[in-house]
Every structure is written in structure tokens, then in C-alpha cells.
Amino acid sequence: MVDMTAPDLDLKTGSIDDAIANLKEKFPDAVSDDTRAGYGGVIVDKGQLREVAQYLKQNLGFDYLSSATAVDYLGEGQHTTDDHLEMVYHAYRTSGGSALVFKAQTDRDDAVVPSLVPVWKGADFQESEVYDLFGIKFTDHPNLRRILLWDGFHGHPMRKDWKEPYYEEEAKPFGSRWPGGQVHRAEEKTIFGKNVQYPADIDLSRLTDISESKLYEGFGMGVDVQKVTHDGVETDQLIVNMGPHHPSTHGVFRMIMRLDGESVRDLEPIMGYLHRNHEKIGERNTWLHNIPFTDRLDYISSMGNNHGYVLAVEQLLAHNKRWKPPTYRAEVLRVLMVEMSRIINHLWAIGFWLNDIGAFFTPVLYFIEERERMMDFFEAVAGSRMMCNYMRFGGVFADLPERLRSTANLMNDRVRDYNTMQFLTEMINERIPRTIDDLEELLTENEIVKVRSIGVGILSKEDAINYSTAGPLLRGSGVAYDIRRADPYSIYPELDFDVAVRNEGDMYARYSVRVQEMRESIRILKQILPRLEYTANESATANNGSHGDKAPLGEAYGRVENGKGELGYYVVSAGNKRATSNPWRYHVRAPSFINLTPLGAMSEGMKVADVVGILGSIDIVLGETDR
Amino acid sequence: MELNLQELSTTQYPVPADMANNVAITSLSKLYNWGRRNSMWPMLFGLACCAIEMIATASSRFDFSRFGMEVMRATPRQSDLMIVSGTVTKKMIVPIVRLYNQMPEPKYVLAMGACASGGGPFKEGYNVVSGIDKYLPTDVYVPGCPPTPQALLFGMIALQKKIDGESLSLMDDVPWYGVGPSEPTPVPILGPDIIDPRQMDMIRRRAESGARQADTAVMDVSRELPAWRSPALATGAVAEGGSGTATASAEATGELTAIPGGKAPWEESEEIYEQRRINALRRKAIRASRRTQEG
Numbered sequence: 001m002v003d004m005t006a007p008d009l010d011l012k013t014g015s016i017d018d019a020i021a022n023l024k025e026k027f028p029d030a031v032s033d034d035t036r037a038g039y040g041g042v043i044v045d046k047g048q049l050r051e052v053a054q055y056l057k058q059n060l061g062f063d064y065l066s067s068a069t070a071v072d073y074l075g076e077g078q079h080t081t082d083d084h085l086e087m088v089y090h091a092y093r094t095s096g097g098s099a100l101v102f103k104a105q106t107d108r109d110d111a112v113v114p115s116l117v118p119v120w121k122g123a124d125f126q127e128s129e130v131y132d133l134f135g136i137k138f139t140d141h142p143n144l145r146r147i148l149l150w151d152g153f154h155g156h157p158m159r160k161d162w163k164e165p166y167y168e169e170e171a172k173p174f175g176s177r178w179p180g181g182q183v184h185r186a187e188e189k190t191i192f193g194k195n196v197q198y199p200a201d202i203d204l205s206r207l208t209d210i211s212e213s214k215l216y217e218g219f220g221m222g223v224d225v226q227k228v229t230h231d232g233v234e235t236d237q238l239i240v241n242m243g244p245h246h247p248s249t250h251g252v253f254r255m256i257m258r259l260d261g262e263s264v265r266d267l268e269p270i271m272g273y274l275h276r277n278h279e280k281i282g283e284r285n286t287w288l289h290n291i292p293f294t295d296r297l298d299y300i301s302s303m304g305n306n307h308g309y310v311l312a313v314e315q316l317l318a319h320n321k322r323w324k325p326p327t328y329r330a331e332v333l334r335v336l337m338v339e340m341s342r343i344i345n346h347l348w349a350i351g352f353w354l355n356d357i358g359a360f361f362t363p364v365l366y367f368i369e370e371r372e373r374m375m376d377f378f379e380a381v382a383g384s385r386m387m388c389n390y391m392r393f394g395g396v397f398a399d400l401p402e403r404l405r406s407t408a409n410l411m412n413d414r415v416r417d418y419n420t421m422q423f424l425t426e427m428i429n430e431r432i433p434r435t436i437d438d439l440e441e442l443l444t445e446n447e448i449v450k451v452r453s454i455g456v457g458i459l460s461k462e463d464a465i466n467y468s469t470a471g472p473l474l475r476g477s478g479v480a481y482d483i484r485r486a487d488p489y490s491i492y493p494e495l496d497f498d499v500a501v502r503n504e505g506d507m508y509a510r511y512s513v514r515v516q517e518m519r520e521s522i523r524i525l526k527q528i529l530p531r532l533e534y535t536a537n538e539s540a541t542a543n544n545g546s547h548g549d550k551a552p553l554g555e556a557y558g559r560v561e562n563g564k565g566e567l568g569y570y571v572v573s574a575g576n577k578r579a580t581s582n583p584w585r586y587h588v589r590a591p592s593f594i595n596l597t598p599l600g601a602m603s604e605g606m607k608v609a610d611v612v613g614i615l616g617s618i619d620i621v622l623g624e625t626d627r
Numbered sequence: 628m629e630l631n632l633q634e635l636s637t638t639q640y641p642v643p644a645d646m647a648n649n650v651a652i653t654s655l656s657k658l659y660n661w662g663r664r665n666s667m668w669p670m671l672f673g674l675a676c677c678a679i680e681m682i683a684t685a686s687s688r689f690d691f692s693r694f695g696m697e698v699m700r701a702t703p704r705q706s707d708l709m710i711v712s713g714t715v716t717k718k719m720i721v722p723i724v725r726l727y728n729q730m731p732e733p734k735y736v737l738a739m740g741a742c743a744s745g746g747g748p749f750k751e752g753y754n755v756v757s758g759i760d761k762y763l764p765t766d767v768y769v770p771g772c773p774p775t776p777q778a779l780l781f782g783m784i785a786l787q788k789k790i791d792g793e794s795l796s797l798m799d800d801v802p803w804y805g806v807g808p809s810e811p812t813p814v815p816i817l818g819p820d821i822i823d824p825r826q827m828d829m830i831r832r833r834a835e836s837g838a839r840q841a842d843t844a845v846m847d848v849s850r851e852l853p854a855w856r857s858p859a860l861a862t863g864a865v866a867e868g869g870s871g872t873a874t875a876s877a878e879a880t881g882e883l884t885a886i887p888g889g890k891a892p893w894e895e896s897e898e899i900y901e902q903r904r905i906n907a908l909r910r911k912a913i914r915a916s917r918r919t920q921e922g
Binding site: 149157167195198202251276280281299365368375386 | 671672673674675676678679680682683686687688701713714716717718719722726742746748749750751752753754755756757761772773775817818819820821822823826827829830831833834
């Protein structure tokens with residue numbers, strides 16, 4: 001048994017190397033360095049995984065489990081000789097600093113790993129996802145289920161030997177397409193004319209077994225009505241289903257609730273209705289191919305998604321001899337775009353949240369005016385309104401045009417032929433601040449907003465950390481954790497801004513954090529303007545492609561503070577080569593997905609009408625939740 | 628084809644002079660279509676990224692209520708138009724088909740964006756349906772990823788034009804002008820993979836023949852098959868002089884053709900495609916002849 005003595009304060013704030021040294025000292029048999037080329041962190045024997053995790057959390061201060069995912073090393077050949085599955089965990093201290101990476105290996109045929117939910121509740125959904133996609137079973141997991149696909153789906157699709165119906169080759173570009181490819185439709189090559197394949201032992205007589213009622217039973221919510229007694233009066237508990245088609249679920253999200261009168265007793269989120277196989281496709285793509293796919297994760301702030309991904313891959317590419325980092329101007333442009341995206345994101349988050357608590361679409365219509373202006377700006381710079389596909393490894397796609405000219409947008413066109421810098425100056429100094437002032441005037445002291453949101457959906461500080469929440473949800477619960485400050489990237493260290501925090505942990509606190517963050521974003525943008533001017537002669541695109549198209553072997557984890565929280569990309573370049581043109585593993589640590597973990601706990605005891613508000617205050621986007 | 632009041636009141640039928648400006652005469656089809664095209668209520672139903680552009684289209688800058696679509700209804704029972712705005716996944720197609728079945732006729736489907744039209748960038752994904760038209764009859768396809776609000780408006784105007792062309796006399800073309808309600812679309816089943824009930828027979832026969840082979844072998848065979856247009860290639864023409872892989876696939880499929888009393892699976896799909904093609908051509912011809920009559 002491990003000695004769980006009083007926590008050592010020095011160890012809790014020391015460097016990652018100190019922590020690893022201490023860990024190896026404490027668990028000499030179970031912990032060893034990960035010595036593979038380009039890898040870092042430690043490999044933990046899975047038999048003692050939970051003890052090591054407990055020690056990390058309690059004694060070394062790693063209270064925040066950011067990401068938990070798996071990698072399949074089937075036939076990889078370079079880093080390992082045996083085929084195995086590997087769990088990869090990234091843990092942080094909420095006081096700041098970089099990640100401690102630890103891994104646990106398990107056999108492919110009998111994949112079992114102890115669950116870390118008893119240590120960090122934030123592992124709950126992530127382990128379910130790994131079980132769903134990789135087939136690793138987690139012992140002592142409270143609710144292990146197929147979270148993205150459905151019960152009865154054949155196989156675990158993220159395993160390397162699982163092939164999708166339209167499978168052509170392991171990696172792009174496919175031979176049928178390039179060079180000298182021809183146009184064909186994938187449907188024509190399959191028997192059923194559809195994207196389906198069935199195992200040979202399919203039993204068509206058993207299909208009705210997998211039904212909705214079984215789903216309800218799986219959650220311990222039988223379809224039979226349960227009787228409860230209140231003050232001698234017997235009442236029925238009611239099961240209510242919301243979604244996947246529901247106007248307040250922000251897309252195709254689904255919740256099953258057990259209600260006692262108007263109060264929620266139990267809530268289970270069900271997702272996967274927009275699971276579009278981002279990661280499997282990402283592993284077939286080349287490194288560059290993935291940038292437009294990241295746009296479609298959190299489709300409200302595509303620029304931020306680009307940023308996280310290029311940061312992750314740039315960590316790998318930095319080992320390349322030819323590598324040149326992005327120019328200063330490129331970094332400035334990146335921050336400009338990302339902060340504008342954050343404002344758009346928060347405007348919409350607040351707008352949709354108000355939809356949920358009763359202000360049907362009017363606030364959104366107020367905010368959409370400035371959003372449309374910024375969309376026009378994005379369109380003029382990147383070529384597309386929403387899916388900007390703007391950042392590149394080593395720079396950005398294009399510099400700002402001198403004048404904003406929108407040829408596509410001939411209707412209601414407000415920014416046709418406008419000086420770019422003048423437009424930005426007006427936006428940043430006048431228009432956006434004015435919109436936020438309007439917003440605050442209408443909402444911040446609004447009686448209805450306050451009554452509906454203060455004290456509703458409370459998440460305590462401890463729970464917020466334990467559940468691995470991120471973004472405004474975490475900061476609304478009193479944790480001053482913003483990656484731009486805690487683990488800075490890009491040019492954020494030289495920018496002056498504050499981290500918005502509220503201590504109440506309710507819906508109103510999250511709203512206040514978002515408003516404050518928009519004001520901080522404006523502060524950042526105001527510092528960006530002079531930087532744009534004095535770097536005007538610098539090139540933002542000079543170092544694009546200085547790296548070649550292959551990434552050296554290794555792993556990398558890039559994370560950014562996106563509008564919705566910590567967006568992380570875990571990429572692995574592996575294979576029996578010196579460098580690879582396709583990721584071996586491409587994982588997205590999606591804030592929308594992990595922020596949903598405490599939804600059940602937050603909704604318990606709340607009224608059913610508040611649940612939609614709580615969901616709105618978390619601010620999810622289904623493209624990112626389900627990926 | 629907007630209704631022109633001048634045109635309506637000057638007809639071939641004798642109208643008393645004192646009523647000339649008070650009576651309008653038109654065909655019933657025109658009147659039906661006129662009402663329908665200008666009060667199209669879309670379902671408030673977003674799937675993915677395109678939904679955001681759909682909201683932008685509905686809101687103040689683009690404002691599709693200018694075309695009679697101001698009311699987005701959250702329930703399918705009050706909607707005429709399903710805008711499939713985003714990637715359709717196998718898990719989601721089940722509720723989508725149910726929603727479609729719940730919509731009262733006449734009902735229309737607009738596939739918004741690349742994903743809904745044909746799978747889009749996510750087409751190769753194992754959980755992605757290659758376009759909503761694999762399950763539901765689709766009226767308009769709007770390209771784009773996502774389509775701009777202007778493109779969506781264009782698609783809706785195209786749908787209005789399509790409605791203008793409907794006629795009470797062509798019940799094959801417009802099923803809701805027939806007698807009684809149309810058959811509901813069978814709801815897909817989530818099995819080992821998504822199962823379209825219309826293909827159940829095919830799946831069953833294929834499972835029976837494939838049971839002799841290993842799981843992966845069956846799947847590989849399906850990939851090696853040539854396009855449906857040339858089933859002759861699979862049945863032997865290639866086996867004599869083709870390349871190694873083609874021979875292998877011909878051998879393997881030779882195994883599959885031995886279904887007692889049945890056709891080879893691809894022949895069945897060939898028939899389905901052929902039937903669809905013939906129907907499409909027939910509809911096209913009807914529309915063309917109608918246009919010439921009107922013109």
C-alpha cells in the first residue's frame with residue numbers, strides 16, 4: 001500500500017522533472033521513463049496505475065486530468081516491437097505549468113485497464129469514449145458504455161485493423177485519386193450502395209433486441225413508472241426524453257431525465273448523433289489535410305481550432321532541420337483571428353443561452369450584426385465565412401488584404417471595398433465595445449436574467465477541477481485557470497490582459513465570465529492593432545512549408561484556450577520510417593465533450609426548465625462534442 | 628410563376644362586366660402551388676455546421692421570411708420543409724426518418740451542404756450516411772461547405788420553382804395529390820451497422836452466402852467489386868484476361884453468386900438503380916412535355 005502521508009508543499013509546486021523523479025522513487029517497479037524517440041513522460045505499469053494516479057493527485061498536486069485517450073500500436077514497428085494498446089493521460093496542476101504525461105500499456109486481445117474515475121471524475125466520459133472506439137475495458141468504471149456509437153455496433157473502429165466500408169488505403173493521398181486519379185463514387189464499389197458493412201454472422205432475427213427501452217434500462221431508469229411518497233402522498237416519477245431533435249439542445253444532443261414533479265432526480269446525457277469520425281479520418285489524412293477538418297469541430301470559432309492543431313504539429317516539425325518558426329507577424333495575425341473568434345463565440349454562447357431561458361432569439365439578433373461584420377472580414381481574409389482554414393504550419397494562409405473586397409457578397413453588403421486597417425480599428429475601438437455595452441445594459445442587471453440564473457446549476461470549485469471542466473465553466477467556479485496564462489503559447493506572454501474569474505459557480509457567474517472575457521479580448525485586440533502596423537512590412541507566409549510535408553517521429557500535445565475551454569490535440573507521428581506524412585494518432589481533447597461530464601450532477605434537484613439553461617451555460621457545440 | 632391578378636381576371640370564361648374586377652379564375656393546381664410556395668414553414672432542426680448558416684439565413688441580414696418562410700417550427704407536425712443542415716450520421720438517420728414520417732404532406736426535403744447532399748468531407752467516415760437521399764426523397768441540393776446564406780436562399784427559391792411545376796393531374800410526380808396518405812419511409816434499424824429495412828432481403832441473402840467466409844473476407848470482396856454499371860466484369864469476363872486482383876475478386880464473387888434461386892447481390896442493386904434511373908427519366912419527360920404545353 002502506498003504511503004499517503006501529508007502532502008508535501010514543495011513537491012506540489014516543483015517542476016515536472018522533479019515530480020517524475022519523485023514518482024520513480026516512490027514507485028520504482030511501476031514507473032519508468034518513456035525513452036522512445038520523440039516521446040516524453042513516464043510509462044506506468046497498469047497494475048499500479050490507480051495508486052500512481054492517486055499519488056500524483058494528492059502528493060504531487062496534479063489535480064486536473066486534462067486528457068485521457070488511447071493509441072493502437074498495431075504493426076507500428078519503430079517504437080515498439082509488440083502490438084499493444086496504450087492509454088495516454090495528460091495531468092496538470094491548476095496552479096499552472098505544462099503537462100505530466102503518463103501512459104499505461106495493455107494487451108490488444110484482452111484490453112483491460114483500471115479506471116481512473118475514482119481519482120478524477122473527469123475521466124468518466126473519456127474512458128467511455130476509449131471503450132467505445134478502442135475496446136479497452138476499464139475496471140470499476142461506474143458507467144462504461146458506448147458513448148458515441150450504439151450498443152451492438154460491430155467492432156471498435158479506432159483500432160488499426162478495423163476498416164470502414166469505404167476503406168481504400170491506410171493513408172492519403174489514395175492511389176485512386178492521385179496522381180492521375182479519376183472521379184468515382186464510393187457507393188458504386190459497395191454491394192449495398194451505401195456506407196455499410198455487416199459481419200458475416202449477422203443475426204437479423206435479433207435486431208429488435210437493441211431498442212430504446214433497453215437504453216433506458218441501461219441507465220437504471222426502467223420504463224416502468226416508479227412510485228415515490230411525499231408527505232404521505234404517493235406520486236409517480238416520470239421519464240422524459242429531450243432530443244436529439246429539440247430546439248434547446250444546441251444541435252443533436254439528447255438527455256434522458258427522471259423527474260419527480262418538476263424536479264430533476266437523474267439525468268443522463270446521450271451523445272454521438274453527430275459522431276462523424278473526425279479522428280479516424282484524421283489518421284488517414286496527411287498532416288496538412290487535417291486543418292480544414294479542425295474547422296468543423298467547434299464550427300463557431302474555427303480559427304481557434306486551427307490554432308491548437310498547428311501548435312501541436314509545429315512541436316513535432318520543430319525537430320526538422322529545415323524548420324523555421326512562424327514569423328512575428330504570423331503570430332500577431334493568429335492572435336487577432338483567435339480573439340475575434342472568441343468574441344463571436346461568447347456573443348453566440350450568451351445569445352443561445354438566453355434563448356434557453358426564454359428570450360427567444362431577440363438577443364441573438366442583436367449580436368448577429370457584429371458577427372456578420374466579422375464573418376465578412378474572415379471571408380475577405382481567408383476566403384470563407386465560417387470554415388476559415390486559415391492557419392498553416394509555420395504561418396498563416398494569407399496576410400491581410402489591403403482593402404476588404406467581397407465579391408461573393410453582393411446582397412446587403414456592408415463592408416464592400418473598405419480599408420482593412422480602418423475596418424479593424426473601427427471594429428475594435430468602437431463597434432464591438434459598443435455591442436458589449438449594449439449587451440450589458442440589457443442583461444447584466446436584468447431582473448429576469450438574474451432570477452433565472454443566480455444560484456442555478458451550481459458547480460463547486462472542487463468539482464469543477466475534479467470533473468476536468470474547462471473554459472468559462474471552470475473559471476465561473478472560481479478557478480483562475482486560463483491556458484493563455486497558465487501555460488502560455490504564441491505571443492500571449494507579452495500581451496496585457498486579465499483572467500476573468502467568478503466564484504459563485506452558477507449560471508450567472510458563467511455569463512459574467514464570458515462578458516468579462518470579451519472585454520479582455522478587446523483589450524488584447526487593442527494591443528494587436530499597433531503590432532499589425534509595425535509588422536506591416538514583414539511576411540506572414542514566408543515560413544509556410546519550410547518544414548517539408550513530413551513530421552519527425554514523436555508525440556506532441558498542443559492546447560489552446562478556445563472559447564469553450566481547453567482545446568487540446570494529441571498527435572503521434574509513428575511508423576516504420578524516419579518521418580511520416582500522416583498522423584499515426586490524432587486525438588482531439590474536446591472541451592464541449594468533457595464539460596458535459598458534470599451536467600448530470602449540476603442538474604440534479606433543479607427544475608426541468610433550468611436544465612436547458614444549464615446546458616446553455618456550459619456552451620457546447622455538437623461538432624466538437626461528438627467529433 | 629407568380630399569380631398575376633390581371634391575368635386571372637381576364638379569362639376565357641365569360642364574366643359579367645360588373646364583376647370583372649372581383650372574380651378571378653385560375654387552375655386549382657396554380658392556386659394550390661401559389662399558397663404552398665409562399666408559406667413554406669421549415670422545421671427548426673439543425674444538425675451540424677450548416678445549421679449556423681441556416682440561423683444566419685433566418686436572421687436579420689439575410690432574412691428568408693421575405694420569401695414566406697418566416698415561421699420555423701420545432702415540431703415536424705407543423706412543418707412543410709425539412710432543411711437537412713449538416714452531416715447525417717447513422718445514429719441520427721433513425722430520428723430523421725421518424726421526423727420525416729411525422730411531417731404532414733405535402734413535404735419537401737432540402738439537402739443543405741456537401742454532407743447532406745452526399746457525405747461531404749466526412750463521407751468516408753464509418754458513421755456517416757452518404758447523403759440524405761439514401762433514405763429520403765430529396766428535392767433540392769445546395770452545394771457548399773457550408774453553403775453561404777445566399778446559396779441557401781437560392782436553394783429555397785429553386786424549391787419554390789419546383790413547387791410551381793407541381794400538378795394535380797400528375798399523381799406519380801407528386802404523391803400527395805393521390806388518394807390517401809403515402810406510405811411512410813421505413814425507419815432504419817441500428818444493428819451491427821445501420822440497416823435499411825428496404826434492403827433487408829439483400830442483407831439476409833448476403834449473410835447466408837457469406838457465412839461460409841471469414842468476416843473480413845466478405846468485406847474485402849465487397850470492396851473489390853467493380854462498379855454496378857458493369858456486372859459482367861464480375862461474373863467472368865475479367866477472369867480470363869484480367870489482372871491478379873480482378874481474378875481474385877471474380878473467384879471470390881463466384882462463391883457469392885451461388886445463392887440458390889437468387890440473383891447475385893449486385894444484380895439486385897443494379898435493378899434498383901435501373902428502376903430509379905427509369906423513374907427519373909420518366910419524370911423528366913413528363914415535366915418537359917408539360918413545359919412545352921405551357922410554353
